[in-house]
Amino acid sequence: MGKIQSVALQPKQTRQNSKSASSQHLELLYHVTKEDSVLGSVERSTAHRDQILHRSGMIFVIRSDGRIMLQHRSSSKTIFPNCWDSSSSFHVTFGESYEQAARRELREETGMSAPLTYLGKFSYHIPPENEIVAVFSCSSDDPIKIDPSESSGASFHTKDEVNAIASSEKAAPWFTRGWNVLTDGRV
Numbered sequence: 001m002g003k004i005q006s007v008a009l010q011p012k013q014t015r016q017n018s019k020s021a022s023s024q025h026l027e028l029l030y031h032v033t034k035e036d037s038v039l040g041s042v043e044r045s046t047a048h049r050d051q052i053l054h055r056s057g058m059i060f061v062i063r064s065d066g067r068i069m070l071q072h073r074s075s076s077k078t079i080f081p082n083c084w085d086s087s088s089s090f091h092v093t094f095g096e097s098y099e100q101a102a103r104r105e106l107r108e109e110t111g112m113s114a115p116l117t118y119l120g121k122f123s124y125h126i127p128p129e130n131e132i133v134a135v136f137s138c139s140s141d142d143p144i145k146i147d148p149s150e151s152s153g154a155s156f157h158t159k160d161e162v163n164a165i166a167s168s169e170k171a172a173p174w175f176t177r178g179w180n181v182l183t184d185g186r187v
Contacts, residue, residue, distance in 0.1 A: 028094035029054040034123060036132050041094040048079070048128040055092035057102050057121075057134040058085070058178045061110065064141050067156035070165065071109070073172060074152050079129060082152070083172040084165050086179075098134040106138070110154070111145030114138040120181045126173045133174055135181040159183070 031042040032053050047054045061069040069087040073080060090105035092098055099116060106112050121134040146154050157165065165171055166179040 027091065029091050030094055032132060034132075036121070044091060047130075051125065051127060051130040053123070053125075053130045053132065055098065055101075055134070056129075056131040056174075057090050057092060057098050057105075057136065058174070059088040059090075059102055059106055059116065060135075060137045060178070060182050061087035061106075061112065061114070061144075062137060062139050063156055064139065067158060068162050069110075069144065069154055069156050070162065071146070071151040071154045074148070074150060076149070080172045083175075084170050085151075085172045085175050087154070089172070089174070092134075099136075102134070102136045109147050109150050112138075112140055112142050114140040114142065122177050122181065124174055124177055129174070131174070133178060135178045137182060 027044040028041040029044050029047055031039045031047070032055060033039060034053065036055070042052050042054060044054075046052065063069070071085050071087060071089075073083050073085050075081045088102075088105050088109040090101050090109075092101040096104070098121075099118070102116055103113070106114070106116075116136045116138050119135040119137055121132055123132045125131075144154055162179060163183075166176045
């Protein structure tokens, strides 16, 4: 699925809350190499605790008027709560493809089902995350139904508004990288 460029990011401030990894439900993820070759499976809590490289993804939902849906991460999220994020972000469960995980998560987080376009992928490491992230987009004017356990809300923004959010401290750290893939193909 395309070339991967790796970068290590350092947070400007700590945005994590104190929720323990043990409170996450058991979920198996792909343990992968930096080239995205599968090494096996790893529990999500272990992947985060030990910063093991694993697969994830994000989706940008774009309206016919060009506005982009962003979600505001719930305050109950373990990693980067209360930050702006893409329309939907997800981990790839062991046994799923990136696209299968994207379709599942789009339905779960927004109530939508729409054709997806794969845009590219990148890797990033900012504790506790260490991920290869696939980026997708979809076009839809369908109504959105937000999962309150995932998000405290969602809204649609112009490209200029998203540019401002992506360059601010209010954005989840992976969001800016994904936004660059969407807007100009940079990975």
